[in-house]
Amino acid sequence: MLRIGVIGCGTIGTSICRAVDDGMIEAELVAVYDRHTEGVEKLKSSLKNCRPETLEVMEMSRQIDLLVECASQEAVYEMIPVALAAHCDVMIMSVGALADDKLHRTIEKLAKDNNCKVYLPSGAIVGLDGLKSAAVEEIYSVTLTTQKPPGGLAGAPFVIRNDIDLDKITGKTVLFEGPASEAVSAFPANVNVAASLSLAGIGFDKTKVRIVANPALTRNIHEITVEGAFGEFTTRVENIPSPANPRSSFLAPLSAIATLKKIVNPFQIGT
Numbered sequence: 001m002l003r004i005g006v007i008g009c010g011t012i013g014t015s016i017c018r019a020v021d022d023g024m025i026e027a028e029l030v031a032v033y034d035r036h037t038e039g040v041e042k043l044k045s046s047l048k049n050c051r052p053e054t055l056e057v058m059e060m061s062r063q064i065d066l067l068v069e070c071a072s073q074e075a076v077y078e079m080i081p082v083a084l085a086a087h088c089d090v091m092i093m094s095v096g097a098l099a100d101d102k103l104h105r106t107i108e109k110l111a112k113d114n115n116c117k118v119y120l121p122s123g124a125i126v127g128l129d130g131l132k133s134a135a136v137e138e139i140y141s142v143t144l145t146t147q148k149p150p151g152g153l154a155g156a157p158f159v160i161r162n163d164i165d166l167d168k169i170t171g172k173t174v175l176f177e178g179p180a181s182e183a184v185s186a187f188p189a190n191v192n193v194a195a196s197l198s199l200a201g202i203g204f205d206k207t208k209v210r211i212v213a214n215p216a217l218t219r220n221i222h223e224i225t226v227e228g229a230f231g232e233f234t235t236r237v238e239n240i241p242s243p244a245n246p247r248s249s250f251l252a253p254l255s256a257i258a259t260l261k262k263i264v265n266p267f268q269i270g271t
Protein backbone atom coordinates (compact mmCIF):
# COMPACT_ATOMS: atom_id res chain seq x y z
CA MET A 1 0.00 0.00 0.00
CA LEU A 2 1.18 3.54 -0.81
CA ARG A 3 2.74 5.11 2.28
CA ILE A 4 2.11 8.84 2.50
CA GLY A 5 3.24 11.73 4.69
CA VAL A 6 1.43 15.07 4.85
CA ILE A 7 3.11 18.43 5.46
CA GLY A 8 0.59 21.09 6.55
CA CYS A 9 -2.30 20.17 8.84
CA GLY A 10 -4.63 22.98 7.74
CA THR A 11 -7.67 22.88 5.49
CA ILE A 12 -6.29 20.76 2.65
CA GLY A 13 -4.07 18.54 4.84
CA THR A 14 -6.97 17.73 7.13
CA SER A 15 -9.24 16.82 4.20
CA ILE A 16 -6.59 14.53 2.73
CA CYS A 17 -5.91 12.78 6.05
CA ARG A 18 -9.63 12.30 6.66
CA ALA A 19 -10.04 10.82 3.16
CA VAL A 20 -7.32 8.27 3.95
CA ASP A 21 -8.83 7.66 7.39
CA ASP A 22 -12.26 7.04 5.84
CA GLY A 23 -10.81 4.54 3.37
CA MET A 24 -11.56 6.76 0.36
CA ILE A 25 -7.89 6.63 -0.63
CA GLU A 26 -6.15 3.26 -0.45
CA ALA A 27 -3.02 4.48 1.29
CA GLU A 28 -1.33 4.32 4.66
CA LEU A 29 -1.03 7.64 6.45
CA VAL A 30 2.40 7.21 8.02
CA ALA A 31 3.20 10.71 9.28
CA VAL A 32 2.05 14.31 9.45
CA TYR A 33 3.82 17.58 10.20
CA ASP A 34 2.94 21.23 10.76
CA ARG A 35 4.99 24.08 12.18
CA HIS A 36 2.14 24.67 14.63
CA THR A 37 1.87 21.72 17.01
CA GLU A 38 -1.78 22.54 17.90
CA GLY A 39 -2.73 21.94 14.25
CA VAL A 40 -1.06 18.53 14.28
CA GLU A 41 -2.73 17.46 17.52
CA LYS A 42 -6.17 18.69 16.39
CA LEU A 43 -5.86 16.78 13.14
CA LYS A 44 -4.58 13.58 14.77
CA SER A 45 -7.35 13.59 17.36
CA SER A 46 -9.97 13.89 14.59
CA LEU A 47 -8.87 10.62 12.93
CA LYS A 48 -10.79 7.45 13.72
CA ASN A 49 -8.57 4.75 12.23
CA CYS A 50 -5.15 6.12 11.24
CA ARG A 51 -2.44 6.72 13.83
CA PRO A 52 0.19 8.81 12.01
CA GLU A 53 3.39 9.81 13.74
CA THR A 54 4.49 13.43 13.91
CA LEU A 55 7.77 13.55 12.03
CA GLU A 56 9.91 16.27 10.47
CA VAL A 57 10.57 15.99 6.76
CA MET A 58 13.94 14.23 6.90
CA GLU A 59 12.71 11.42 9.15
CA MET A 60 9.31 11.31 7.43
CA SER A 61 10.94 10.85 4.00
CA ARG A 62 12.73 7.70 5.17
CA GLN A 63 9.40 6.02 5.91
CA ILE A 64 7.11 7.03 3.03
CA ASP A 65 6.66 6.66 -0.74
CA LEU A 66 4.91 10.01 -1.32
CA LEU A 67 5.18 13.34 0.47
CA VAL A 68 2.15 15.61 0.15
CA GLU A 69 2.83 19.33 0.59
CA CYS A 70 -0.23 21.38 1.53
CA ALA A 71 1.40 24.05 3.67
CA SER A 72 2.89 27.12 1.94
CA GLN A 73 5.29 28.15 -0.81
CA GLU A 74 7.98 28.42 1.87
CA ALA A 75 7.44 24.75 2.73
CA VAL A 76 8.07 23.80 -0.91
CA TYR A 77 11.60 25.25 -0.60
CA GLU A 78 12.17 23.58 2.77
CA MET A 79 10.67 20.13 2.19
CA ILE A 80 10.41 19.12 -1.45
CA PRO A 81 14.14 18.88 -2.29
CA VAL A 82 14.71 16.91 0.94
CA ALA A 83 11.96 14.42 0.09
CA LEU A 84 13.10 13.97 -3.52
CA ALA A 85 16.69 13.44 -2.42
CA ALA A 86 15.34 10.64 -0.20
CA HIS A 87 13.69 9.04 -3.29
CA CYS A 88 10.10 10.01 -2.37
CA ASP A 89 7.53 11.08 -4.94
CA VAL A 90 5.98 14.43 -4.06
CA MET A 91 2.67 16.20 -4.51
CA ILE A 92 2.73 20.01 -4.35
CA MET A 93 -0.27 22.25 -3.64
CA SER A 94 1.66 25.52 -3.15
CA VAL A 95 2.59 25.43 -6.82
CA GLY A 96 3.37 29.16 -6.94
CA ALA A 97 6.81 28.40 -5.49
CA LEU A 98 7.74 26.93 -8.88
CA ALA A 99 7.70 30.43 -10.39
CA ASP A 100 11.22 30.54 -8.98
CA ASP A 101 13.09 29.10 -11.93
CA LYS A 102 16.04 28.01 -9.78
CA LEU A 103 13.80 26.01 -7.43
CA HIS A 104 11.88 24.59 -10.38
CA ARG A 105 15.09 23.37 -12.04
CA THR A 106 16.40 21.94 -8.75
CA ILE A 107 13.18 19.98 -8.21
CA GLU A 108 13.14 18.75 -11.82
CA LYS A 109 16.76 17.56 -11.63
CA LEU A 110 16.29 15.84 -8.25
CA ALA A 111 13.15 14.11 -9.53
CA LYS A 112 14.90 12.87 -12.68
CA ASP A 113 18.06 11.79 -10.86
CA ASN A 114 16.08 9.87 -8.24
CA ASN A 115 13.43 8.52 -10.62
CA CYS A 116 10.63 10.31 -8.72
CA LYS A 117 7.34 11.90 -9.80
CA VAL A 118 6.18 15.43 -8.94
CA TYR A 119 2.36 15.65 -8.89
CA LEU A 120 0.67 19.05 -9.26
CA PRO A 121 -3.12 18.68 -8.81
CA SER A 122 -5.48 20.94 -10.80
CA GLY A 123 -6.44 22.55 -7.49
CA ALA A 124 -9.22 25.08 -7.70
CA ILE A 125 -9.38 25.40 -11.51
CA VAL A 126 -10.90 23.44 -14.35
CA GLY A 127 -9.42 23.14 -17.83
CA LEU A 128 -5.82 21.91 -17.35
CA ASP A 129 -6.66 18.77 -19.37
CA GLY A 130 -7.62 20.89 -22.41
CA LEU A 131 -4.64 23.19 -21.98
CA LYS A 132 -2.21 20.24 -21.87
CA SER A 133 -3.65 18.85 -25.10
CA ALA A 134 -3.68 22.28 -26.75
CA ALA A 135 -0.05 22.88 -25.75
CA VAL A 136 1.11 20.07 -28.02
CA GLU A 137 0.68 22.72 -30.74
CA GLU A 138 1.16 26.49 -30.48
CA ILE A 139 -0.71 28.40 -27.77
CA TYR A 140 -1.22 32.12 -28.48
CA SER A 141 -2.51 33.28 -25.11
CA VAL A 142 -3.63 32.12 -21.65
CA THR A 143 -5.55 34.47 -19.36
CA LEU A 144 -6.77 33.81 -15.81
CA THR A 145 -9.26 36.12 -14.14
CA THR A 146 -9.72 35.36 -10.46
CA GLN A 147 -12.50 37.03 -8.49
CA LYS A 148 -12.76 36.58 -4.74
CA PRO A 149 -14.75 38.26 -1.98
CA PRO A 150 -12.38 40.90 -0.52
CA GLY A 151 -11.92 38.88 2.72
CA GLY A 152 -10.51 36.00 0.67
CA LEU A 153 -7.59 38.22 -0.35
CA ALA A 154 -6.72 39.33 3.20
CA GLY A 155 -3.07 39.05 4.17
CA ALA A 156 -1.73 38.96 0.60
CA PRO A 157 1.67 40.74 0.34
CA PHE A 158 0.27 42.90 -2.54
CA VAL A 159 -2.62 44.08 -0.36
CA ILE A 160 -0.32 44.87 2.57
CA ARG A 161 2.38 46.56 0.44
CA ASN A 162 -0.17 48.82 -1.25
CA ASP A 163 -2.04 49.55 1.98
CA ILE A 164 -5.35 48.38 0.47
CA ASP A 165 -8.23 48.48 2.95
CA LEU A 166 -10.30 45.51 1.76
CA ASP A 167 -13.19 46.50 4.06
CA LYS A 168 -13.60 49.75 2.13
CA ILE A 169 -14.06 48.07 -1.26
CA THR A 170 -17.71 48.56 -2.20
CA GLY A 171 -17.74 47.45 -5.85
CA LYS A 172 -15.96 45.06 -8.20
CA THR A 173 -12.32 46.27 -8.19
CA VAL A 174 -9.37 45.04 -10.25
CA LEU A 175 -6.47 44.86 -7.76
CA PHE A 176 -3.82 43.30 -9.97
CA GLU A 177 -3.13 42.79 -13.64
CA GLY A 178 0.14 41.29 -14.78
CA PRO A 179 2.11 38.14 -15.55
CA ALA A 180 1.68 34.97 -13.48
CA SER A 181 5.33 35.31 -12.40
CA GLU A 182 4.36 38.42 -10.39
CA ALA A 183 0.86 37.27 -9.37
CA VAL A 184 2.05 34.19 -7.46
CA SER A 185 4.35 36.16 -5.19
CA ALA A 186 1.93 39.10 -4.83
CA PHE A 187 -0.90 36.71 -3.83
CA PRO A 188 0.88 33.49 -2.69
CA ALA A 189 -2.18 32.00 -1.00
CA ASN A 190 -4.66 32.98 -3.71
CA VAL A 191 -3.40 32.16 -7.18
CA ASN A 192 -1.28 29.02 -7.01
CA VAL A 193 -3.63 28.03 -9.80
CA ALA A 194 -1.85 30.60 -12.01
CA ALA A 195 1.33 28.60 -11.54
CA SER A 196 -0.24 25.29 -12.59
CA LEU A 197 -1.70 27.08 -15.60
CA SER A 198 1.72 28.53 -16.50
CA LEU A 199 3.46 25.17 -16.22
CA ALA A 200 0.84 23.41 -18.35
CA GLY A 201 0.79 26.17 -20.95
CA ILE A 202 3.09 29.00 -22.00
CA GLY A 203 5.07 29.76 -18.87
CA PHE A 204 5.00 32.30 -16.06
CA ASP A 205 5.90 35.39 -18.09
CA LYS A 206 3.34 34.95 -20.87
CA THR A 207 0.38 33.76 -18.75
CA LYS A 208 -1.73 36.82 -17.91
CA VAL A 209 -3.49 37.15 -14.54
CA ARG A 210 -6.18 39.56 -13.36
CA ILE A 211 -7.21 39.54 -9.68
CA VAL A 212 -10.49 41.14 -8.75
CA ALA A 213 -11.96 41.85 -5.32
CA ASN A 214 -15.73 41.62 -5.57
CA PRO A 215 -17.84 42.24 -2.43
CA ALA A 216 -20.96 41.00 -4.23
CA LEU A 217 -19.54 37.48 -4.29
CA THR A 218 -19.71 34.63 -1.81
CA ARG A 219 -17.72 32.30 -4.13
CA ASN A 220 -14.19 32.23 -5.58
CA ILE A 221 -14.45 32.47 -9.37
CA HIS A 222 -11.64 31.43 -11.74
CA GLU A 223 -12.14 32.10 -15.46
CA ILE A 224 -9.57 30.84 -17.94
CA THR A 225 -9.37 31.68 -21.63
CA VAL A 226 -6.94 29.87 -23.90
CA GLU A 227 -6.33 30.67 -27.56
CA GLY A 228 -4.12 28.56 -29.78
CA ALA A 229 -3.73 26.58 -32.97
CA PHE A 230 -6.50 24.24 -31.72
CA GLY A 231 -9.05 27.08 -31.46
CA GLU A 232 -10.22 28.72 -28.23
CA PHE A 233 -11.79 27.66 -24.95
CA THR A 234 -13.04 29.35 -21.81
CA THR A 235 -13.67 27.67 -18.47
CA ARG A 236 -15.31 29.21 -15.44
CA VAL A 237 -15.61 27.69 -12.01
CA GLU A 238 -17.59 29.22 -9.13
CA ASN A 239 -15.98 27.70 -6.06
CA ILE A 240 -17.45 27.53 -2.61
CA PRO A 241 -14.69 28.73 -0.24
CA SER A 242 -13.47 26.21 2.35
CA PRO A 243 -15.23 27.08 5.62
CA ALA A 244 -11.94 26.85 7.57
CA ASN A 245 -9.92 28.96 5.10
CA PRO A 246 -11.87 31.27 2.75
CA ARG A 247 -8.74 31.86 0.65
CA SER A 248 -8.82 28.22 -0.47
CA SER A 249 -11.72 26.88 -2.50
CA PHE A 250 -13.42 23.63 -1.49
CA LEU A 251 -12.49 22.19 -4.92
CA ALA A 252 -8.77 22.39 -3.98
CA PRO A 253 -8.79 19.63 -1.30
CA LEU A 254 -11.12 17.60 -3.51
CA SER A 255 -8.58 17.85 -6.33
CA ALA A 256 -5.78 16.75 -4.00
CA ILE A 257 -7.85 13.72 -2.95
CA ALA A 258 -8.72 12.95 -6.59
CA THR A 259 -5.01 13.08 -7.53
CA LEU A 260 -4.13 10.63 -4.75
CA LYS A 261 -6.93 8.32 -5.92
CA LYS A 262 -5.52 8.53 -9.45
CA ILE A 263 -2.04 7.61 -8.19
CA VAL A 264 -3.30 4.42 -6.53
CA ASN A 265 -5.82 3.50 -9.27
CA PRO A 266 -4.74 1.30 -12.19
CA PHE A 267 -7.04 3.29 -14.53
CA GLN A 268 -5.72 6.74 -15.48
CA ILE A 269 -8.71 8.66 -16.81
CA GLY A 270 -8.29 11.98 -18.60
CA THR A 271 -5.26 13.76 -19.99
Ligand SMILES: NC(=O)C1=CN([C@@H]2O[C@H](COP(=O)(O)OP(=O)(O)OC[C@H]3O[C@@H](n4cnc5c(N)ncnc54)[C@H](O)[C@@H]3O)[C@@H](O)[C@H]2O)C=CC1
Pocket (backbone or CB within 6 Å): 007, 008, 009, 010, 011, 012, 013, 033, 034, 035, 036, 039, 070, 071, 072, 073, 074, 075, 078, 093, 094, 095, 121, 122, 123, 124, 125, 188, 189, 190, 192, 193, 196, 244, 245, 247, 248, 249, 252
Ligand atom coordinates in the same frame (compact mmCIF):
# COMPACT_ATOMS: atom_id res chain seq x y z
N1 LIG B 1 -3.02 24.64 -6.15
C1 LIG B 1 -4.21 25.14 -5.77
O1 LIG B 1 -5.15 25.20 -6.55
C2 LIG B 1 -4.40 25.61 -4.39
C3 LIG B 1 -3.35 25.73 -3.54
N2 LIG B 1 -3.54 26.16 -2.27
C4 LIG B 1 -2.36 26.26 -1.43
O2 LIG B 1 -2.22 25.06 -0.67
C5 LIG B 1 -1.59 25.35 0.58
C6 LIG B 1 -2.45 24.79 1.74
O3 LIG B 1 -3.70 25.42 1.72
P1 LIG B 1 -4.69 25.34 2.98
O4 LIG B 1 -4.70 23.98 3.54
O5 LIG B 1 -5.95 25.96 2.55
O6 LIG B 1 -3.94 26.32 3.99
P2 LIG B 1 -4.12 26.42 5.58
O7 LIG B 1 -3.63 27.78 5.94
O8 LIG B 1 -5.47 26.01 5.99
O9 LIG B 1 -3.09 25.32 6.14
C7 LIG B 1 -1.72 25.40 5.92
C8 LIG B 1 -1.02 24.73 7.11
O10 LIG B 1 0.36 24.57 6.76
C9 LIG B 1 1.17 24.98 7.85
N3 LIG B 1 2.43 25.47 7.31
C10 LIG B 1 2.63 26.53 6.52
N4 LIG B 1 3.93 26.65 6.20
C11 LIG B 1 4.58 25.63 6.82
C12 LIG B 1 5.93 25.22 6.88
N5 LIG B 1 6.88 25.91 6.26
N6 LIG B 1 6.23 24.13 7.61
C13 LIG B 1 5.26 23.44 8.27
N7 LIG B 1 3.95 23.77 8.24
C14 LIG B 1 3.62 24.87 7.52
C15 LIG B 1 0.36 26.05 8.59
O11 LIG B 1 0.72 26.12 9.94
C16 LIG B 1 -1.08 25.54 8.38
O12 LIG B 1 -1.49 24.73 9.45
C17 LIG B 1 -1.42 26.88 0.63
O13 LIG B 1 -0.14 27.25 0.20
C18 LIG B 1 -2.45 27.36 -0.38
O14 LIG B 1 -2.14 28.62 -0.91
C19 LIG B 1 -4.79 26.42 -1.79
C20 LIG B 1 -5.87 26.33 -2.60
C21 LIG B 1 -5.76 25.98 -3.99
Ligand SMILES: O=C([O-])CC(=O)C(=O)O
Pocket (backbone or CB within 6 Å): 123, 124, 188, 189, 190, 191, 192, 193, 194, 220, 239, 247, 248, 249, 250, 252
Ligand atom coordinates in the same frame (compact mmCIF):
# COMPACT_ATOMS: atom_id res chain seq x y z
O1 LIG C 1 -8.54 28.01 -3.85
C1 LIG C 1 -8.53 28.85 -4.74
O2 LIG C 1 -9.55 29.40 -5.20
C2 LIG C 1 -7.25 29.21 -5.38
C3 LIG C 1 -6.17 29.42 -4.45
O3 LIG C 1 -6.34 29.75 -3.31
C4 LIG C 1 -4.80 29.25 -4.97
O4 LIG C 1 -4.66 28.92 -6.16
O5 LIG C 1 -3.87 29.44 -4.21
